[in-house]
Amino acid sequence: MWIMALVFGCATQSVDTQVQGPVVVYSGRSESMVSGLFERLEAQTGIDVEVRYADTPELVTLMLTEGASSPADIIFAQDSGHLGALANAGVLMTLDDDLMNIIDPRFRDDNNQWVATSGRARVLVYNANDVAVSELPQKLSDLSDPKWKGRLGWAPSNGSFQSHVSALRHLWGEDETKSWLTAVMANDPQRFPKNSPQVQAAADGAIALGWVNHYYLHRKTTGDDYGARNHSFSVPGDAGNILMLAGMGIRNGSPRQQAATQVIHWMLSEEAQVAFAQENFEYPTRVGINTHAEVTPVDQLHLATVNQSWLADLGPTRAMLQALGLL
Amino acid sequence: MSDLTRTPGFASRLGAGLVVLLVVAPIVGLLIALVNPLPDPFGMPQLTFSDVVSQSNASNLLVNSVALATLVSVIAVCLGGWLAWAEQRMRYPFRKALCVASLLPLAIPSYVLAGTAAEALGPGGWLGQPLGLPKFSGFWTAVLVLSVVTTPYVQLLVSAALARGSGSEEEAARCLGAGRWRVFWAVIFPRIRAAVALSGLVVMLYAISDFGAVAVLDCEVLTWRLYQAVQAQSIAEATILGVAVLLATLPLFVIALTLGGGDPASGVANPRPPALWRPGRVVVGLTLLLHGLIIGMGLLLPVITMVGWIVSGWQAGFVFAGQIQPLWDTCVLAMTGAAITGLMAFAPAWIAARDREQVARPVTVLTLMTSALPGVLLAFGLILVALRGSSVLMGDGRLYVMLVGSGALLFVGYLIRFLAEGFASLRTAVSQLDPRQEDSARVLGVSRLRWFGFVAMPTLGPGITVTWVLLFLAIIKELPVTLLLGSATGRTTLAFRVWDRYNEALWHDAGVAGLLLVGLALLVLIGSLRWRRSV
Numbered sequence: 001m002w003i004m005a006l007v008f009g010c011a012t013q014s015v016d017t018q019v020q021g022p023v024v025v026y027s028g029r030s031e032s033m034v035s036g037l038f039e040r041l042e043a044q045t046g047i048d049v050e051v052r053y054a055d056t057p058e059l060v061t062l063m064l065t066e067g068a069s070s071p072a073d074i075i076f077a078q079d080s081g082h083l084g085a086l087a088n089a090g091v092l093m094t095l096d097d098d099l100m101n102i103i104d105p106r107f108r109d110d111n112n113q114w115v116a117t118s119g120r121a122r123v124l125v126y127n128a129n130d131v132a133v134s135e136l137p138q139k140l141s142d143l144s145d146p147k148w149k150g151r152l153g154w155a156p157s158n159g160s161f162q163s164h165v166s167a168l169r170h171l172w173g174e175d176e177t178k179s180w181l182t183a184v185m186a187n188d189p190q191r192f193p194k195n196s197p198q199v200q201a202a203a204d205g206a207i208a209l210g211w212v213n214h215y216y217l218h219r220k221t222t223g224d225d226y227g228a229r230n231h232s233f234s235v236p237g238d239a240g241n242i243l244m245l246a247g248m249g250i251r252n253g254s255p256r257q258q259a260a261t262q263v264i265h266w267m268l269s270e271e272a273q274v275a276f277a278q279e280n281f282e283y284p285t286r287v288g289i290n291t292h293a294e295v296t297p298v299d300q301l302h303l304a305t306v307n308q309s310w311l312a313d314l315g316p317t318r319a320m321l322q323a324l325g326l327l
Numbered sequence: 328m329s330d331l332t333r334t335p336g337f338a339s340r341l342g343a344g345l346v347v348l349l350v351v352a353p354i355v356g357l358l359i360a361l362v363n364p365l366p367d368p369f370g371m372p373q374l375t376f377s378d379v380v381s382q383s384n385a386s387n388l389l390v391n392s393v394a395l396a397t398l399v400s401v402i403a404v405c406l407g408g409w410l411a412w413a414e415q416r417m418r419y420p421f422r423k424a425l426c427v428a429s430l431l432p433l434a435i436p437s438y439v440l441a442g443t444a445a446e447a448l449g450p451g452g453w454l455g456q457p458l459g460l461p462k463f464s465g466f467w468t469a470v471l472v473l474s475v476v477t478t479p480y481v482q483l484l485v486s487a488a489l490a491r492g493s494g495s496e497e498e499a500a501r502c503l504g505a506g507r508w509r510v511f512w513a514v515i516f517p518r519i520r521a522a523v524a525l526s527g528l529v530v531m532l533y534a535i536s537d538f539g540a541v542a543v544l545d546c547e548v549l550t551w552r553l554y555q556a557v558q559a560q561s562i563a564e565a566t567i568l569g570v571a572v573l574l575a576t577l578p579l580f581v582i583a584l585t586l587g588g589g590d591p592a593s594g595v596a597n598p599r600p601p602a603l604w605r606p607g608r609v610v611v612g613l614t615l616l617l618h619g620l621i622i623g624m625g626l627l628l629p630v631i632t633m634v635g636w637i638v639s640g641w642q643a644g645f646v647f648a649g650q651i652q653p654l655w656d657t658c659v660l661a662m663t664g665a666a667i668t669g670l671m672a673f674a675p676a677w678i679a680a681r682d683r684e685q686v687a688r689p690v691t692v693l694t695l696m697t698s699a700l701p702g703v704l705l706a707f708g709l710i711l712v713a714l715r716g717s718s719v720l721m722g723d724g725r726l727y728v729m730l731v732g733s734g735a736l737l738f739v740g741y742l743i744r745f746l747a748e749g750f751a752s753l754r755t756a757v758s759q760l761d762p763r764q765e766d767s768a769r770v771l772g773v774s775r776l777r778w779f780g781f782v783a784m785p786t787l788g789p790g791i792t793v794t795w796v797l798l799f800l801a802i803i804k805e806l807p808v809t810l811l812l813g814s815a816t817g818r819t820t821l822a823f824r825v826w827d828r829y830n831e832a833l834w835h836d837a838g839v840a841g842l843l844l845v846g847l848a849l850l851v852l853i854g855s856l857r858w859r860r861s862v
Contacts, residue, residue: 030827031819032648032836052814053827057560058703062811064365065562065707069714069724071731071815085560089366157542157555190462193543196832197446204451206462216832315367318559325384327555 022048023259026063027076028056029246033280034076040275041266047259056082057159063251064089073254074263080109080116080245081163084312087113092249093257095264102268103285107245109308114249117267118276119283121214121301122164122242124231125199130208139233140168140240143209144183151208152189153198156326160195160213160244162318163311170310171239174320181324203227213244218281218294236302243283243303244311335681342674347693349671350743353708354573354697357566360711364563379567384547392548393575395469396535400583402474404527406617407481414482415489418603419611425618426486427852430479432625433797434848436804436822438539439841440625441472442829443632445543453635454628469546473537475625477530480797481523484752487793488522489515491759494601507604521758525751528583532698532747535576538807549575550701557703569704576699580692630845633838640835648824648836654843656818657803664741665798669791671742672749679750680757691754698747702740702807709740709812734816740808745801749794756790796855800848821847 027034031053038049054062056078063070063086075092077083086092092113100112107116126136130151137143143152155161168177190207192198198210199217203226217230233240248267250260266272273284281292291297321327364373379385413419414426432440448455448463455463500510541551549572556564606614640647675694679687697705710727713736717726730736760783768778804822813820824840 030831031823032827032831032833050815050817053823054810054814055558057558058811061557061560061562061707062710064560065360065710066714066724066727069717069727071728082560157545157558159558162559191464191545193545194830196830197442199832200446201449201451204456206450219832314559318555318561327552 021256022050023073023256023263024071025049025051025074025076025263026059026072027051027053028059028078028082029053029076036279037267037272037275040271041263045262045266047262049263051076060086063091068253070251072251073256073260074248074250076117076246076248077114078246079159079163079311080114080247080308081159081166081312081314083109083114083247083249084309086249087111088312091252093252093254095250096261099261099264099268102265102287104287106303107243107285107308109247114247115264115268116245116247116285117264118273118280118285119243119245119298120160121232121283121296121298122160122240122244123212123214124233124240125202125210125212125217125228126231127202127205127208127227128229129227130205136231137209137233139235139238141180143211144180144187146187148209149187152184152187153192153201153207153210154184154189155192155194155198155211156321158192158194161211162314162321163244164211164242165321166313166317167242167304167306167310168239169313169317169320170307171304174316178320178324181320181326185324185326199228214295215281218292230296232296232301234302237304238302239304241302241304242306242311243298243301245285245308246282335678339674339677340682340686343678343690346671346675346746347690349739350694350697350746352712352739353700353705353743356708356711356715357569357704359715360562360707361566361570367561367563374561374564374567376567376570379564380571385552385571388547388549388552389571389575391466391546392535392550392572393579395466395473395541395546395548396531396576397579398470399473399477399534400527400531402470403477403481403530404523406474406621407478407526408485408523409614409617410478410482410621411485411489413614414486416601416604417610417614418605419614425615425622426482427849427856428626429618429621430483430852431845431848432476432621433479433483433800434804434844435476435625435629435841436539436806436825436844437473437476437537438543438806439804439825439829440476440629441469441540441543443629444468444472444624447628447632453632464545466546469541469544469548471624472540472544473534475621476540477533478621479625480530480533480748481526483793483797484526484755485519485522487752487790488519488755488759490789491518491756497601518759522751522755524583524586525754527586528580528695529698529747529751531579531583532576532695535572536699536701538701538703553701553704562707565704566707569700572701573696573699576696580695584688584691626845630842633841636834636838637842640833640838645833645835647839648828650821650824650839650843653819653821653824653840654847657820657822657844657847660737660741660809660813660818660820661799661802664738664745664802665795667738668742668745668749668798668802669753669794672746672753672794675746676750676753676757680754691750694750695747697743698745702744702805703811705744706740706808706811709736709743731812731815734813734818737809737812737816740812741802741805744805744808745798748797748801752794752797753787753790756787756794759790760786792855796851799851803844803847 038051042049060082063072063075075086095112095115099115100108103116195212196216198212199220201207202210214230217228220226248264250257254260268286273286273289276282277284277289277291281295283291283298318327410429445463446452448460450462496514497510500514538550538554541548542554549568553565553568556568675690679691713727713730717724720726764782765778768782806822806826809820821840821844825837828837
């Protein structure tokens with residue numbers, strides 16, 4: 001194995017890349033969402049960036065497995081929960097205050113271990129023909145109402161779903177969360193493997209309500225004739241109104257920390273933040289950047305106050321979901 | 328073993344031994360991780376084997392996994408075997424075109440077929456709505472999807488075995504008064520028995536290790552739980568489940584190998600194609616129906632759905648991503664990976680077909696076993712071994728970084744993931760070498776090397792082509808190994824594009840990448856048609 005590997009290795013690349021070479025980014029954010037930004041960054045800053053795409057949980061496990069041998073300089077995670085896990089494991093370095101101060105204080109990590117680059121709101125997606133606006137739930141807990149029996153969709157195996165339930169455990173407590181999940185299960189929600197098919201199912205009328213992230217709808221919308229709409233809960237601070245953050249951290253021990261810091265700086269620049277908002281329909285984290293015209297502004301979301309570490313508390317959440325037979 | 332087979336020399340045994348060592352490397356890596364676990368990233372207590380196994384429905388998941396794999400294997404062998412028979416022995420309208428089209432589902436990743444079927448056949452889908460179908464998910468839909476994806480695999484392999492049979496033996500038997508069934512069981516079946524059993528086994532391994540379709544269709548099996556564990560970064564739980572999957576396959580191995588028999592009949596020199604049979608209307612009708620099922624479900628349904636995505640994206644004025652680079656990268660990776668894997672599969676195939684049973688059996692089992700491991704675990708196992716090797720040999724991670732960056736680890740990953748498919752195909756080819764030719768060559772004083780080059784290679788030609796085609800088609804749709812071990816090479820594959828765009832609901836781009844995969848498979852299957860039949 002080693003002989004073969006050495007032959008291949010010597011043929012294409014030298015070991016020096018570990019010290020000089022490009023800034024290596026492990027990106028759990030998809031190529032379609034962020035590759036254009038990295039191209040612009042390279043053109044403007046002259047920094048050479050090598051992005052390796054995969055699912056966030058797998059990349060985080062990879063970084064933990066690789067430890068000090070990891071070629072990664074930056075982790076770009078889809079969920080702050082996973083960044084919290086890396087921070088807990090001591091994998092990330094502390095970021096400068098001037099970097100942290102660029103973003104909205106509400107979305108800041110208390111320990112400066114990672115910085116939020118953009119956000120997505122948890123919302124309900126509903127079929128506009130099937131559900132009247134007046135009929136829509138005012139708070140998340142209303143989903144247990146028997147009137148939704150057979151009309152709901154959810155994705156218990158999805159990362160955002162599990163992060164949201166983790167937040168609920170902290171907001172409502174274990175018992176209340178469990179009994180609410182049990183009550184919703186009595187409504188026979190349709191299971192989906194992830195969010196995007198729920199949006200399509202709501203548009204097709206296969207479900208009346210789905211529990212998703214906000215931006216899939218905007219990518220699907222081609223005009224008013226699309227059957228699905230987004231809905232945020234009107235009760236201020238409701239546990240359903242949560243912003244999930246994507247963000248970046250720098251690996252402790254990375255030999256390219258300076259260049260890596262510059263990369264993150266650029267991702268928080270006005271240009272990048274406008275791109276997150278206008279091209280990806282996400283919520284920018286930099287203060288003073290507007291959301292896309294079709295997206296509900298963050299101040300109208302009536303967000304619940306959530307500590308980002310709550311979203312990372314997935315272990316007990318999975319145990320609960322397994323006990324309920326949802327996993 | 329047949330008395331005509333020749334015991335392989337030391338070099339072949341050494342080669343097979345090295346390949347087997349390589350193949351079990353990921354399992355060793357995972358065992359290291361089990362003994363020496365990473366702390367749980369979310370601060371949960373470490374899980375032990377008994378914790379995982381005693382989880383509420385673990386035994387149900389195990390039963391479901393074994394049932395899914397067995398059902399899919401039996402269905403694929405029946406349907407694929409029938410299609411292979413039709414391809415090689417029957418005469419009916421559009422036979423050649425239908426047989427090539429029936430192989431095309433090989434190019435569709437199982438999660439794409441599952442996703443498109445769930446959309447098209449579900450409530451609100453373009454077929455589901457008019458037909459009033461319920462939600463497309465659960466165990467039976469997974470059986471259907473995986474059977475459709477794997478039937479072409481059996482068809483390709485068994486068809487290759489049938490093609491190497493000679494018409495003269497069959498005609499001789501018939502002249503001696505044997506009926507059609509008698510000829511099949513006495514003359515033809517012994518020659519294809521090993522191919523049938525091995526392809527069934529490989530299909531079973533594919534089904535039990537499939538990660539994508541069961542996740543999309545919410546089919547509760549062990550890999551479905553493993554997927555959840557990986558998503559929750561519980562690599563310890565995932566590893567334990569992976570070991571459970573491996574253990575679950577062992578009894579199935581014994582059954583399949585026993586059914587396959589140890590001594591496939593050897594072939595004859597200068598095979599002559601047998602006369603084609605003109606079956607009655609019922610048989611033709613059933614065959615066409617079967618083609619319809621495989622082509623309709625495994626090709627037309629995903630293709631029509633993907634074309635639908637592209638058209639609606641185009642109408643909405645969405646920007647389409649360029650796909651030339653991924654197309655090129657996919658070709659480079661798949662051509663190289665298929666060549667390396669095929670080459671490395673040769674030694675164990677040679678041993679398994681020609682060595683003593685005491686050597687052949689363990690080599691077969693060890694070669695195939697790792698295929699039961701889902702790709703994501705295989706990749707992690709390999710990474711763990713490479714990290715450990717790097718720190719032992721160089722004192723740090725430099726060698727590891729080099730192995731990953733150069734793509735070496737990726738090709739080792741492909742080799743381990745698909746060795747079973749290459750092995751099954753090559754073993755069948757090797758077992759059909761005519762020992763009498765080998766004897767004649769030796770009597771005439773021809774060296775082994777010359778015999779191999781001038782006698783064995785031409786006979787093995789179609790088998791080698793089939794192997795390369797199979798491996799090429801397997802690699803172009805591979806995802807987890809490519810993601811974890813390949814992204815460092817800077818290459819972007821079409822399967823990656825399908826996954827990336829599908830996840831973000833950018834269906835128009837996913838559709839283009841998916842159609843390019845099908846197009847690539849079509850080119851390779853048509854291009855290799857002549858070579859697969861004869862030389």
